[in-house]
Amino acid sequence: MKKVVNVYFMMITAVITLAALLIVIYLINTFPNMLVEKNSLQLIPVLCYFFAFGFHIISVFFLIQSFKNQLKYRKFKIFVLVIFVLSVISFMMDKVMIDELADDMRYGLEYDLIMVTIPLLVKVFYTVLILILIFLLLTDKNVLNIFEKKDETIFTIAQIVGLISGILGMILVLSHFLRSLPNHGSWLPAYSIFFIPYGIIIAYWLVIKFKENILEWVDEKQWKDVLRAALTTLILSIPGLGLMFIFNKPTEYYWFPYFVFFILIVFSGSTLVFYKST
Amino acid sequence: MKLENTIRRNRFDKGEMSQQELANAVGVTKQTIHSIEKGKFNPSTFLALKLAKFFDKTVEELFYLSND
Numbered sequence: 001m002k003k004v005v006n007v008y009f010m011m012i013t014a015v016i017t018l019a020a021l022l023i024v025i026y027l028i029n030t031f032p033n034m035l036v037e038k039n040s041l042q043l044i045p046v047l048c049y050f051f052a053f054g055f056h057i058i059s060v061f062f063l064i065q066s067f068k069n070q071l072k073y074r075k076f077k078i079f080v081l082v083i084f085v086l087s088v089i090s091f092m093m094d095k096v097m098i099d100e101l102a103d104d105m106r107y108g109l110e111y112d113l114i115m116v117t118i119p120l121l122v123k124v125f126y127t128v129l130i131l132i133l134i135f136l137l138l139t140d141k142n143v144l145n146i147f148e149k150k151d152e153t154i155f156t157i158a159q160i161v162g163l164i165s166g167i168l169g170m171i172l173v174l175s176h177f178l179r180s181l182p183n184h185g186s187w188l189p190a191y192s193i194f195f196i197p198y199g200i201i202i203a204y205w206l207v208i209k210f211k212e213n214i215l216e217w218v219d220e221k222q223w224k225d226v227l228r229a230a231l232t233t234l235i236l237s238i239p240g241l242g243l244m245f246i247f248n249k250p251t252e253y254y255w256f257p258y259f260v261f262f263i264l265i266v267f268s269g270s271t272l273v274f275y276k277s278t
Numbered sequence: 279m280k281l282e283n284t285i286r287r288n289r290f291d292k293g294e295m296s297q298q299e300l301a302n303a304v305g306v307t308k309q310t311i312h313s314i315e316k317g318k319f320n321p322s323t324f325l326a327l328k329l330a331k332f333f334d335k336t337v338e339e340l341f342y343l344s345n346d
Contacts, residue, residue, distance in 0.1 A: 152307040221310040278318045
């Protein structure tokens, strides 16, 4: 009964959040100077944004609860993982937006509407995904089946999140590299954002494993699969890095994030393949 | 030569136990039990002995070599 109430609570707050975000987007696009000039309407987008941010925080716990409830179908697990990664990226975009707005206001510059609109649209997209997840939870009879798994889910989730994070990061790095955007190392912190979802899952796993003997952190098959994945990563890392030089472009700082994302993709992907196929 | 096993049959004989329940009982993941039953993963001596003890059988009754 408790879980059904939580799902309905999430559904109501998600709908309100969606409406709030659309109001904010409409207001700042209709009255662009709203955020910089003192205005009686200023309070509305601020309140709407904070409500959406609060919903975003609560939805992260909802996603973690969905993991712990051991959703029966694999499609749900993958879907929740994608939403989780998008959630972290959305948080980071909010931070960038607020920093940029603060700088613009401090120096009396006009703020860039795109800088404000895009993070809000990402939040809208994220909220829609949460609503779709809630709909799937409410319509599936078996979705609330709970059964115990010995850390298997977290292990699998870590690899999938690592794979997704690596692919997203690699796409960003390659898009900059192939367009020969000047890189003075300023993009390196931005690339690190894509490690955050993976880091959170690993940290969560370490927290629940902390009190156990290190030899029992994974079972023998998982150890074997991880070692095989490590060997595969070692072998492929050298030709993988060599691929960068085929493009005959100055690599500058790009080689480092490219190499790290490549390793993350290969290690997570191969661990997943070995774990599931053997 | 290939290592075969009777884990699946013994699991069903023990009240149609699920792979997850067996995995919990011997301290491994469900995927490990699944891989052992499919013959894709050979357990360590330690795990084989734990499985034998759980089913109250000898290791030789659970695992045997077959000519491929």
